[in-house]
Amino acid sequence: MLRVENLTKRFEGLVAVHELNFNVTQGEILAIIGPNGAGKSTVFNLITGTLKPSSGRIFLEDQNITGLKPYQIASRGLSRTFQTTSLFDQLRVIDNMLIGYKYRTQLGFWNTLFHTPRWRAHQKEAFERAMETLNFLGLAQKSEQFVPALSQEEQKRLAIGIALVSKPKILLLDEPTGGLIQEETDRVTDLIRKIRDQGTTVCVIEHKMQMIMGLVDRIVVLNYGEKIAEGSPAEVKSDQTVIRAYLGEEVDA
Amino acid sequence: MELFLQQVFNGIMFGSTYAIVALGLTLVMGILNIPNFAHGHLYMLGGYLLFFFAITLGLGYWAGLVMAVIAMAVVGMIMERIVYRPLNEQPHINAFIAAVGSLLFLESFAMVVWGAQGLRVENPYPQMIDFMGVTMSVQRLLVIIGAIVLILGLHFFMKKTIAGATIEAVAQNREGAMLTGINVNRVSSMTFAISAATAAVAASLISPIFMLSPAMGAILGMKAFIIVILGGMGSIPGAIVGGYLLGLIEALGGGYISADYKDVFAFGALILILAIKPTGLFGKGEV
Amino acid sequence: MFTKPIHTKLLYIVIFVAALLLPWYVPDAYIFQVVITSVIFGIAASGMNLILGYTGQATLAHGAFFGIGAYGVAIMTEAGISFWLALPAAALISAAVGLVVGVLTLRTKGAYFAIVTLCFGVIAWIVAGNWIELTGGHNGIYGLGDPTPIPFPFFGPIEFTTQTSMYFLSLAALLVVLFALYRLVYSVFGLSLMAVRNNEPLADAVGINTFATKVISFVAGNFIAGIAGGIYAIMMASVSPSATSYLLTFNFLIFVILGGMATLPGPVFGAFAIPVLMEFLQFLQDYRHLIFGALLIAVIIYFPQGFVGGLRRLNQKIAARRKQKTSES
Numbered sequence: 127m128l129r130v131e132n133l134t135k136r137f138e139g140l141v142a143v144h145e146l147n148f149n150v151t152q153g154e155i156l157a158i159i160g161p162n163g164a165g166k167s168t169v170f171n172l173i174t175g176t177l178k179p180s181s182g183r184i185f186l187e188d189q190n191i192t193g194l195k196p197y198q199i200a201s202r203g204l205s206r207t208f209q210t211t212s213l214f215d216q217l218r219v220i221d222n223m224l225i226g227y228k229y230r231t232q233l234g235f236w237n238t239l240f241h242t243p244r245w246r247a248h249q250k251e252a253f254e255r256a257m258e259t260l261n262f263l264g265l266a267q268k269s270e271q272f273v274p275a276l277s278q279e280e281q282k283r284l285a286i287g288i289a290l291v292s293k294p295k296i297l298l299l300d301e302p303t304g305g306l307i308q309e310e311t312d313r314v315t316d317l318i319r320k321i322r323d324q325g326t327t328v329c330v331i332e333h334k335m336q337m338i339m340g341l342v343d344r345i346v347v348l349n350y351g352e353k354i355a356e357g358s359p360a361e362v363k364s365d366q367t368v369i370r371a372y373l374g375e376e377v378d379a
Numbered sequence: 380m381e382l383f384l385q386q387v388f389n390g391i392m393f394g395s396t397y398a399i400v401a402l403g404l405t406l407v408m409g410i411l412n413i414p415n416f417a418h419g420h421l422y423m424l425g426g427y428l429l430f431f432f433a434i435t436l437g438l439g440y441w442a443g444l445v446m447a448v449i450a451m452a453v454v455g456m457i458m459e460r461i462v463y464r465p466l467n468e469q470p471h472i473n474a475f476i477a478a479v480g481s482l483l484f485l486e487s488f489a490m491v492v493w494g495a496q497g498l499r500v501e502n503p504y505p506q507m508i509d510f511m512g513v514t515m516s517v518q519r520l521l522v523i524i525g526a527i528v529l530i531l532g533l534h535f536f537m538k539k540t541i542a543g544a545t546i547e548a549v550a551q552n553r554e555g556a557m558l559t560g561i562n563v564n565r566v567s568s569m570t571f572a573i574s575a576a577t578a579a580v581a582a583s584l585i586s587p588i589f590m591l592s593p594a595m596g597a598i599l600g601m602k603a604f605i606i607v608i609l610g611g612m613g614s615i616p617g618a619i620v621g622g623y624l625l626g627l628i629e630a631l632g633g634g635y636i637s638a639d640y641k642d643v644f645a646f647g648a649l650i651l652i653l654a655i656k657p658t659g660l661f662g663k664g665e666v
Numbered sequence: 667m668f669t670k671p672i673h674t675k676l677l678y679i680v681i682f683v684a685a686l687l688l689p690w691y692v693p694d695a696y697i698f699q700v701v702i703t704s705v706i707f708g709i710a711a712s713g714m715n716l717i718l719g720y721t722g723q724a725t726l727a728h729g730a731f732f733g734i735g736a737y738g739v740a741i742m743t744e745a746g747i748s749f750w751l752a753l754p755a756a757a758l759i760s761a762a763v764g765l766v767v768g769v770l771t772l773r774t775k776g777a778y779f780a781i782v783t784l785c786f787g788v789i790a791w792i793v794a795g796n797w798i799e800l801t802g803g804h805n806g807i808y809g810l811g812d813p814t815p816i817p818f819p820f821f822g823p824i825e826f827t828t829q830t831s832m833y834f835l836s837l838a839a840l841l842v843v844l845f846a847l848y849r850l851v852y853s854v855f856g857l858s859l860m861a862v863r864n865n866e867p868l869a870d871a872v873g874i875n876t877f878a879t880k881v882i883s884f885v886a887g888n889f890i891a892g893i894a895g896g897i898y899a900i901m902m903a904s905v906s907p908s909a910t911s912y913l914l915t916f917n918f919l920i921f922v923i924l925g926g927m928a929t930l931p932g933p934v935f936g937a938f939a940i941p942v943l944m945e946f947l948q949f950l951q952d953y954r955h956l957i958f959g960a961l962l963i964a965v966i967i968y969f970p971q972g973f974v975g976g977l978r979r980l981n982q983k984i985a986a987r988r989k990q991k992t993s994e995s
Contacts, residue, residue, distance in 0.1 A: 174871060200873035208871070214864040217857070224854050225861040226872045235882050238855040239846055245853075252854055288872060414777030416784075465967045471776045475724045476923055476966045479916055484959025491952055597912075601788065604781045639796040646785035653782050654770035 127152045127327050128173070128204070128296055133182035135165075135172055135351075142168045143351040146182070150296060155318065155328045157338045159362075160348035161371060166331045167209055169348070170298055174206050175199045187295065205289035206298040209331075211281050213273050219284060220269040223256035226288035259291040263317070279310040283317065296327040303334060315341055339363070347371070381512040386630045388513050394626020395526030399581035400599060401606040401618040402533065403574035409550040409613020410570045412471075413463050416478035418578065419600020420485035421458075423593065425451045425579030426586040427489050430500050440503040444583040448576045455575025456568050463571075464564065482597075489593040497590030504587075522584045529580055530619060533573075537615070546570055550613045598642065605649045608659045674981070685837060689830040698829050700945055704938045705836040706898045709843050711921040711933035713890030718919075719928035720851060721883040722863025724776070727767065727783035728918050730790035731888040733910025734760045735895025737794065740807040740905040749813035753896040760892025761885050768884040772877060787912045794907040806906030813900060832901050839897055840934070843890055847930055850886070859883055860928075920958050924965055926972030935974055 128150040135143040143165045150156045158166050171177040173184055175196040183192045191199050200206075214222050237245040260266040263283045268276060276284065282302060289297055302318065303311040315337050322328050332338050338345065338359065345362045347355040349371040355362055362368055404418045415421075428450050433443025462481055466474045504517035537543035549556045549566045557563055589595075606625055610617025629641060653659065692698045714728045738756025743749055771782045794801050801807065813826040813835070825831060850856050861869040862876050870876050899905045908914070918933075921940060926932025944954060969976050 176867070176871075195875075196867075196870040197873050197875045200871055206871055208868070212865060212868045212871075214861055214868065216864045217860060221857050221860070225857050225869070225874070228854055228858050228861070228872065228874055234855060235850070235886070238850055238853045241849065249854060288868070292873065408777070414780065416780075462963050462967075469970065470722070472718070472722055472724050473966045473970055475777065475780045476919065477963045479726075479919060480959045480962030480966065482959070483916060483955045483962065487953070487955035487959060491956060598788075601781070601784065605785070608778060608781065640792065643789050643792050646789050649785055650767075650770055650782055653774050653778060657773040657775070657778065659778070 127187060128329065129185040129188075130169075130173065131183045131185070133169070133172060133184065134180045135168055135177060136180045141351055143172065143179075146348075146351070146353055148346045148353065148356065150327055150329050152327055153322070153325065154343040155322050155330065155341060157342040157345045158329065158331050158348060159333075159335075159338060159345055163350075164348040165351035166348055167300060168351070170206060170300055170331065173199075173298065174204065200292075203293075203295035204298065205292060205294035205296075207285045207289050207300055207302060209300040209304065211278075211285050213281060213285055213288070215273040218270055218272055219260065219265060219276070220253075220256055222273065222284060222288050223259055223269075223291050224252050226291040227252045227255055228292075255293075256291060259287050262290075262320075263287045279306055279314065282306065282310075282314060286314075286317065286321075290321060290326070294326060296329065297321065299328065299330040301331055301333060303332070303337060311337055383631075384511065384513045387627065388515055388519075390627035390630030391623065392519050392522050392626070393630060394623035395523050396581045396585050396599075396622075397602060397606060397625050398619045398622025399526055399529055399577050401603040401610070401622045402530070402615060403577040404600075404603045405607045405610070405613055405615060405618040406546070406550075406570050407574045408607055410546060410553075411459075411463065411567055412553075413474050414478060414604070415463075415481075415574075416475065416600065416604075417458070417481035417485055417596075418574070418603060419596035419598070420482050421451065421455065421575045421596070422578040422582045422599060423489060423591075423596030424454065424485055424582075425575070426500075426582035426591045426595070427493055427498070428579065429583040429586055430493070430498055430591060434500060440500075440587070444580070447583050448579045451579035452572040452576040455571040455573075458575070459568050459571035464567065482600075486593050486596065493591075493593070495593060497592045499590055500586045502587040516588070518587050522588070525580065525584045529577060533577070533615070542569060602645065605645060608649065609652065611659060689833055695829060697945065698833065700941055701938075702829065702833050702836055702901060703898075704941050705833070705840050706894050706901065707918065707921060707941070708934040708937035709836070709840050709897070710891050710894035711918045711925070711937045712840075712843055712847060712930070713887040713894065714918045715887075715922050715927065715930075715933045716847060716850075716859075716890070717884050717887040718922060719932075720856065720863065721859045721880055723772065723880055723884065724780040725783045725884065725887070726780050726912065726915050726919075727787040727790070728887075728891055729912055729914035729916075730787040730910050731760045731764060731891035732895035732898070732914060732918075733790055733794060733905075733907075734763055735892030736899035736905045736909040737801055737807070737895075738892065739896035739899045740810055741800065743810055743900070744807060749900055750816070753893065753900075756896040757889050757892035760895070761889035764885045764888030765881065768881045768888075772880045772884060784912060784915075787910070787915055790910045791907055791912065794910045801907070804907060806904060806909075808904035810900060810903045810905075812903075836897055836901070839893060843893065844930060844934070851930065863928075920962055922972075923962055924958075924972055926974030926976070926978075927970070929972070929974040929978065932972050932974035936972070939973075 130146055130148050133143055133146040134141070146169065158169060160166055168177065172179050175191070175194050175198070179192060183190060185191065186199070186202055186204055189202070191202060191204070214225060257266065257269065260269050263286070265280060265283060265287065268280065273281065273284070286299065286302060299318065303314045306314060311334060318328060318330065319341060330342065342359060345357065345359055346353055347362060347365070347368050354367045354371060355365045357365070400418065400422050404415060407413060407415050407418070425447055428447040429443050432438050432446040433440050438446060458481060462477050463474060466477055502516070502518050504521060506517045508515050508517060508520065537547055545556070545561050545566055546569065548559070548561060549563060553563065602625060606618055606621035610621035625645070632641065632644070688701065689698070692701065710728065710732050714725065717723050717725045735756045738759050739749065739752045742752035742755060767783070767786055771779060771786070774782055795804050815826065816824045826835065858869070858874050858879055861874060862879050866876055895909065898909065921936030922933045924940065925934065925936025944951070950957065965972060971979060
């Protein structure tokens with residue numbers, strides 16, 4: 127599904143990501159973990175086109191997407207969320223969803239101006255898909271509310287929803303439960319599992335080990351921008367290099 | 380050759396004004412990330428305040444200059460407090476609009492108080508000096524020397540005093556400076572005071588040579604912006620070099636390109652440069 | 667999905683009828699002229715609102731594009747081209763120049779964009795004042811004829827010689843522009859403009875080509891400015907460099923902000939209320955910009971949503987309270 131080959135990123139002499147290789151296969155949940163500053167978010171930014179890699183290539187379903195702009199990559203079916211919850215906070219919940227669906231209704235100016243039949247069809251489709259996704263997220267009741275009126279967990283859900291509404295092939299989640307308490311974390315974890323069960327491949331960056339262990343199929347461990355381990359949760363948990371890298375941090379907390 | 384030297388002299392004189400005004404603007408933009416569109420108008424107000432203190436109150440040129448500079452420092456602090464500080468947390472676009480509001484306010488303030496027609500501050504040093512075939516009035520020489528003194532003074536202030544060091548710290552890293560306990564609001568206020576005061580110095584030095592008019596700030600303000608954007612936001616050397624360079628280009632180019640379209644070339648060049656490099660020649664980030 | 671409460675709809679109908687009947691109760695020709703100018707400025711301000719309010723790009727070149735429309739119509743009608751052809755042509759020229767300027771400048775962000783567009787505005791103003799062969803220099807172009815009558819079955823041709831006809835021409839243009847903006851803004855397309863304004867990185871990440879979106883909005887807004895400028899030229903029967911001046915841009919900005927950014931009625935309201943208010947406060951004429959400058963600052967700090975935005979917020983509060991009451995009882 128997603129293949130990363132020899133990915134390297136240097137910032138003014140500092141190597142943030144070094145010769146990274148990994149695969150995300152169809153239908154799995156893959157976690158990228160690692161201590162703070164290991165380069166996890168940088169990897170996401172490289173995959174989604176926010177940053178340009180210094181070298182290496184990225185393939186989405188065997189198509190080379192290296193060097194494409196973020197909106198081009200997004201419209202090829204790769205969606206993402208951001209580490210700090212990123213929403214259109216001046217708008218309503220439903221508007222956020224419609225914007226998330228925008229690239230599917232790539233009918234710009236003229237169709238909108240003249241309300242062409244195609245536009246009508248797409249507009250209807252967009253509303254239906256937006257409401258469908260809101261139902262899935264459990265936010266249908268809040269669709270008319272403005273974003274700041276939502277709780278933190280609801281905002282996290284909405285952020286996932288914006289990425290999900292366009293039916294992506296693969297979803298990249300950057301710390302989807304960051305800042306949430308245990309109960310909320312469990313609910314969001316369930317949501318991610320549900321998303322996968324509906325057929326969307328998921329790649330997640332996370333800190334919370336317990337959540338990862340119960341959720342994901344495979345783990346890639348980064349340290350100082352390099353992959354130090356890869357495998358099932360059980361394998362990674364007993365890997366000596368990983369334990370050393372996390373020195374002191376409880377791996378199976 | 381003599382004509383050339385004369386033009387170089389004039390270019391350096393104009394460049395001195397540009398450099399000082401751009402200096403004040405770059406400080407404010409670098410530190411507060413606020414594009415003070417009204418900066419040229421602060422310069423204009425500085426000129427009128429010199430007129431007020433020196434001529435209307437009869438304090439004489441030098442006392443008038445000192446008073447104008449002090450008064451403008453206060454104006455700068457008031458502006459920061461009333462106009463920009465409340466907009467700190469709001470979308471950037473609101474700060475631009477507030478800046479346009481201040482610009483309109485200052486220009487019509489001068490219009491209402493001093494009238495639309497030009498005013499002249501009598502030249503305290505009309506004597507002429509002849510040097511290597513270049514005639515220069517003492518006042519023009521004073522502009523150049525004054526600018527050098529001001530630039531050196533500011534450099535000393537930034538590098539050798541604690542107040543200057545805090546300004547630099549905030550300019551480089553606002554969040555970091557806040558964490559180390561620097562009172563960012565006080566720094567903002569101080570920066571605005573310095574910025575407005577330096578604009579007043581520039582206006583005071585040059586107003587005995589040119590007429591004062593309420594509209595004189597607009598174009599100068601835009602040129603200062605061009606210098607700051609090209610020289611790098613917050614960069615003091617960039618502002619100084621850019622200021623003198625623009626003065627020289629204008630003075631020397633004035634003879635070769637049409638005087639009417641002179642500003643068109645400067646502004647057009649800016650548009651093209653930003654089209655190629657949207658963050659400016661030495662730009663680090665965005666506002 | 668995007669419906670309005672019933673009393674707002676009623677208010678719009680009342681305003682519409684009042685606008686249709688205006689020529690029959692307007693006190694004198696001078697006030698009528700002020701009103702027509704307001705309609706035209708309302709068109710221009712609405713165009714600026716698309717760029718500034720909805721897309722969040724602080725353009726300060728709007729006066730220049732208004733001027734391009736005005737000069738376009740003036741030059742073309744002088745050359746013997748019918749006004750009805752010259753107006754769309756001039757608006758298209760405005761849009762085309764907007765496309766070039768937009769592509770060159772819209773990669774810059776925030777303050778840089780504002781200053782670069784201001785630079786373009788000043789360039790247009792200087793060119794208008796100095797390209798004597800084309801623009802007539804500082805004197806401008808004057809003595810433009812009236813638009814040619816439109817042949818109309820049954821009623822005979824519609825003449826455009828009176829103020830009333832000019833008023834209806836401007837009003838029709840305003841309504842068409844507002845209708846078009848209404849369609850654009852209240853749609854997924856409009857949401858993508860607001861997405862760019864609100865959170866550009868996220869808009870990018872969900873697949874919106876943010877640069878293209880900004881360019882489209884900029885071009886459309888400048889097309890509208892061109893229409894307004896063209897009607898202004900034919901109404902004044904003349905054009906001068908002041909029609910491209912950055913002071914005009916600042917006036918549009920005042921209308922947009924005080925009326926209400928990112929609301930459709932806001933800029934139109936601003937374009938009416940402010941000049942009409944000034945007519946009643948003649949003794950304040952000298953202090954005009956002094957007051958507006960201060961007002962602009964106060965409004966952007968304390969009521970950034972402007973007059974119409976403020977009303978809207980009030981409306982929402984009332985609606986919320988009503989909802990609460992019904993759910994309690």
